Amino acid sequence: MNGNHPVLQYFSPDLFCASIQATAKRDVLRELVAVASAAGGVRGPELLLEMLERRESLGSTGIGKGVAIPHGRSLAVIRMRVVFAIARKGLDFDAVDGKPVKLFFLIVAPPQDKKNEYLPLLGRIAELVQEKKARDRLLKVETYEQLQAVMEDVLGGE
Amino acid sequence: MENDALKDKLDALFRLQDLDIMIRELKDPPTKGTEEKMGFSVAHLEKLQLARTRLAERIPALDLRLYERISRHFTHAIVSVENRICLGCFMGLPTSAVSLRTEPGMVRLCENCGRILYWLDY
Ligand SMILES: [Zn+2]
Numbered sequence: 001m002n003g004n005h006p007v008l009q010y011f012s013p014d015l016f017c018a019s020i021q022a023t024a025k026r027d028v029l030r031e032l033v034a035v036a037s038a039a040g041g042v043r044g045p046e047l048l049l050e051m052l053e054r055r056e057s058l059g060s061t062g063i064g065k066g067v068a069i070p071h072g073r074s075l076a077v078i079r080m081r082v083v084f085a086i087a088r089k090g091l092d093f094d095a096v097d098g099k100p101v102k103l104f105f106l107i108v109a110p111p112q113d114k115k116n117e118y119l120p121l122l123g124r125i126a127e128l129v130q131e132k133k134a135r136d137r138l139l140k141v142e143t144y145e146q147l148q149a150v151m152e153d154v155l156g157g158e
Numbered sequence: 159m160e161n162d163a164l165k166d167k168l169d170a171l172f173r174l175q176d177l178d179i180m181i182r183e184l185k186d187p188p189t190k191g192t193e194e195k196m197g198f199s200v201a202h203l204e205k206l207q208l209a210r211t212r213l214a215e216r217i218p219a220l221d222l223r224l225y226e227r228i229s230r231h232f233t234h235a236i237v238s239v240e241n242r243i244c245l246g247c248f249m250g251l252p253t254s255a256v257s258l259r260t261e262p263g264m265v266r267l268c269e270n271c272g273r274i275l276y277w278l279d280y
Binding site for chain 1: 169172173175176177179180183184189192193196197198199200201202203206209233234236237238240245276
């Protein structure tokens with residue numbers, strides 16, 4: 001199912017959430033972890049949630065412009081994964097610009113990262129959401145296939 | 159019940175290592191400043207340090223010493239085991255070690271590399 005772009009290997013249909021149910025920050029993290037956990041890349045979801053909450057205490061991963069990228073490494077993660085989720089109405093995530101967040105990318109990785117893929121992936125996602133065109137297109141996504149197509153397009157021929 | 163106690167013990171060390179990894183990546187070159195450059199807020203490192211101190215205080219001294227000692231030799235003191243393979247050194251674990259994992263209250267170490275083993279099926 002995955003597309004050709006190397007970044008898409010960390011996405012999958014079961015890591016896609018077209019509409020977040022949660023309305024509060026803590027609940028969103030819990031919901032995103034539940035998606036990752038159900039997809040099978042995680043053991044000890046509570047331990048993973050705790051790590052993500054600690055990361056938020058360092059400073060919100062809501063990087064502004066309606067986007068949040070909660071992330072971190074944990075022994076609770078078996079394989080690097082990206083959960084993509086949309087909060088259609090937007091929600092308060094203590095974002096740096098104070099604006100509600102609609103687009104979420106949860107990026108989780110195991111402690112060992114032999115090929116050193118985690119930080120470059122985090123950087124690439126953080127970079128691509130800076131483009132208004134990319135954000136607007138991602139907000140319109142309703143299916144995993146659409147996400148895949150948009151990501152292929154905005155990531156370009158890297 | 160004794161296995162629950164071991165799980166609690168390992169989970170506490172697990173949390174400590176997750177926190178140590180986060181703090182290390184924020185402080186150590188070559189990753190220092192990386193998240194900030196990406197646009198993430200890392201304003202409250204002191205909160206992580208405080209959480210680390212509090213968590214360490216709750217871990218029995220012997221376990222903490224073991225973790226700290228192994229951490230001096232390896233980037234990750236705790237590693238998971240998958241299909242009887244230690245994911246620290248990638249050596250297969252003997253069947254005896256696998257069956258010993260249920261020994262009450264004992265934190266198991268990899269016989270090959272000496273790292274603390276975290277079993278998937280606890
Ligand atoms: Zn080993």
